[in-house]
Amino acid sequence: MNYRSTRHRVSPAPFSAAMLGGLAPDGGLYVPERFARFERGSIGDEPDFAKIAGLVLRPYLDGDALAGELDEICRTAFDFPVPLEPLRDETAVLELYQGPTSAFKDFGARFLAECTTRRLQAGSPPPPLTVLVATSGDTGGAVAAAFHRRAGIRVAILYPRGGVSERQEQQLACWGDNVLTLAVRGTFDDCQRVVKSAFRDGRLATRHRLTSANSINIGRLLPQMAYYAAGSEGYLARTGHEAGFIVPTGNVGNVAAAFWARASGFPIREIVLATNANRVIPDWYDRSEWRPRRSVATLANAMDVGDPSNMERLFDLFPHGEGLRQISRAGSVDDDTIRRVIAAGPVSWGRVWCPHTATAVHLRETIGTPHWVVVATAHPAKFDTIVEPLIGRSVEPPPRLAELLERPRQVTEIEAELDALDRALS
Numbered sequence: 001m002n003y004r005s006t007r008h009r010v011s012p013a014p015f016s017a018a019m020l021g022g023l024a025p026d027g028g029l030y031v032p033e034r035f036a037r038f039e040r041g042s043i044g045d046e047p048d049f050a051k052i053a054g055l056v057l058r059p060y061l062d063g064d065a066l067a068g069e070l071d072e073i074c075r076t077a078f079d080f081p082v083p084l085e086p087l088r089d090e091t092a093v094l095e096l097y098q099g100p101t102s103a104f105k106d107f108g109a110r111f112l113a114e115c116t117t118r119r120l121q122a123g124s125p126p127p128p129l130t131v132l133v134a135t136s137g138d139t140g141g142a143v144a145a146a147f148h149r150r151a152g153i154r155v156a157i158l159y160p161r162g163g164v165s166e167r168q169e170q171q172l173a174c175w176g177d178n179v180l181t182l183a184v185r186g187t188f189d190d191c192q193r194v195v196k197s198a199f200r201d202g203r204l205a206t207r208h209r210l211t212s213a214n215s216i217n218i219g220r221l222l223p224q225m226a227y228y229a230a231g232s233e234g235y236l237a238r239t240g241h242e243a244g245f246i247v248p249t250g251n252v253g254n255v256a257a258a259f260w261a262r263a264s265g266f267p268i269r270e271i272v273l274a275t276n277a278n279r280v281i282p283d284w285y286d287r288s289e290w291r292p293r294r295s296v297a298t299l300a301n302a303m304d305v306g307d308p309s310n311m312e313r314l315f316d317l318f319p320h321g322e323g324l325r326q327i328s329r330a331g332s333v334d335d336d337t338i339r340r341v342i343a344a345g346p347v348s349w350g351r352v353w354c355p356h357t358a359t360a361v362h363l364r365e366t367i368g369t370p371h372w373v374v375v376a377t378a379h380p381a382k383f384d385t386i387v388e389p390l391i392g393r394s395v396e397p398p399p400r401l402a403e404l405l406e407r408p409r410q411v412t413e414i415e416a417e418l419d420a421l422d423r424a425l426s
């Protein structure tokens with residue numbers, strides 16, 4: 001299996017090369033050249049998620065240098081459960097937050113870290129490779145956790161000082177060792193600007209051996225197909241019905257994997273994209289016009305995206321847009337509604353929702369038809385300052401998160417300048 005660019009101007013590459021390259025050389029995003037076909041029921045109610053991931057990804061790594069290590073990679077990366085829990089009203093929740101940093105970003109980051117490390121060990125002299133990421137929240141923590149203490153690799157995270165929640169900052173700053181946490185005096189856009197100019201500066205990029213781990217990387221996107229395979233097959237095996245999936249969406253990485261899983265034959269009836277007040281996607285469904293804009297800040301901050309990069313992959317899969325509209329729809333949910341859904345959660349669903357998951361739950365509440373899986377992208381304890389006042393009690397952090405919250409912080413403050421980043425890396 002090879003991966004081609006959405007812009008068709010470069011030759012296809014095997015998985016490892018596409019992963020290490022990040023963006024395709026023509027500026028496009030890598031997509032599978034074709035989709036594998038799985039039979040309905042080929043996974044069933046298999047409880048072992050690492051095993052499911054190995055099965056789903058096998059054809060996608062076929063012929064790649066890492067193919068022989070795939071089962072071991074999955075076993076190491078996915079060492080946590082992925083429960084599909086029944087709720088009322090023919091609805092289930094797929095919990096994607098049981099990894100070490102309590103958000104679904106752990107799936108992609110841990111798979112990418114396993115794959116990158118193994119490719120490096122296949123022969124690469126020092127200096128270490130530097131994984132450079134700008135983050136506005138959950139990505140930086142997941143990437144730091146996944147690459148922490150890996151030989152031959154270091155991570156540099158840039159985040160806006162004062163621009164992330166207390167617990168998010170703790171998850172960015174609690175590492176030390178090979179993780180360099182940089183609090184930038186500026187906004188998230190400043191962080192992204194500095195990171196982009198570092199990659200564009202050929203000399204600097206070579207000297208520090210920079211590589212990226214952002215959500216356009218095929219190595220992060222591909223493994224996310226596995227939980228849609230597990231969730232859809234599990235729902236069918238238990239209920240005899242195909243489920244639709246409602247996915248909290250920002251940069252369209254998570255939901256793109258749902259479309260790819262459906263294209264691979266897994267029993268996903270339809271897909272709903274839930275966004276916060278950033279409504280570029282719902283507006284496209286309403287008016288057929290793709291109009292990116294500046295993002296606005298919301299309670300679901302990991303979804304504050306005004307120009308979602310992975311939309312290019314959906315438009316590649318459905319070149320005329322019509323096919324996309326036939327199997328999916330989208331809805332925008334504002335902050336007041338998010339608050340209401342979280343406050344009502346314990347009574348109406350017996351659940352505490354994070355602000356991102358709350359967008360999907362709200363759309364479920366407004367749809368009359370049965371058989372839906374709500375995708376839960378983060379644990380509510382990650383957003384304690386929003387959630388706890390709304391439900392009037394505290395939310396216990398899961399053990400792996402609690403452990404991170406205990407660690408000391410190690411942060412270096414820098415100006416939002418390329419020179420400052422260069423000095424920090426040297």
Ligand SMILES: *Cc1c(COP(=O)(O)O)cnc(C)c1O
Pocket residue numbers: 103104105138139215248249250251252253254255302303356357377378
């Ligand atoms: C990143 C993130 C999202 C959005 O996912 P995309 O792949 O960017 O669409 C939703 N919820 C949480 C908790 C996240 O961290």
